[in-house]
Amino acid sequence: MPCSKWSPTDKCVVSAQHPFTGIVEEDVSKLEGVSDDVRLSMRSKGYDLVLNGSELGSGSIRIHQQDVQERVFRALALARNNCATVSVSFSMR
Numbered sequence: 001m002p003c004s005k006w007s008p009t010d011k012c013v014v015s016a017q018h019p020f021t022g023i024v025e026e027d028v029s030k031l032e033g034v035s036d037d038v039r040l041s042m043r044s045k046g047y048d049l050v051l052n053g054s055e056l057g058s059g060s061i062r063i064h065q066q067d068v069q070e071r072v073f074r075a076l077a078l079a080r081n082n083c084a085t086v087s088v089s090f091s092m093r
Helices: 025-032 036-040 066-075 080-091
Strands: 004-007 012-015 046-051 054-060
Touching (some): 004 036, 025 036, 025 066
């Protein structure tokens, strides 16, 4: 599943699910990619459970590394003060 998508409303790349969804290891290096095309090519650790064409459920494996989470926030240009609570919770483990 894609990690991000283009938002015509915001005119920027945004999280396809949410900014806590894990990223396929081979794609983590793309977080510093400067182009939207590179960011849009990243794959997430999200999943859908489908049976006979009907979605039964969905979810994702979360990011469990503080440095990767902070890189995601930077790539998505999320304000640092909006992310402070998450950083604190990572450091309290």
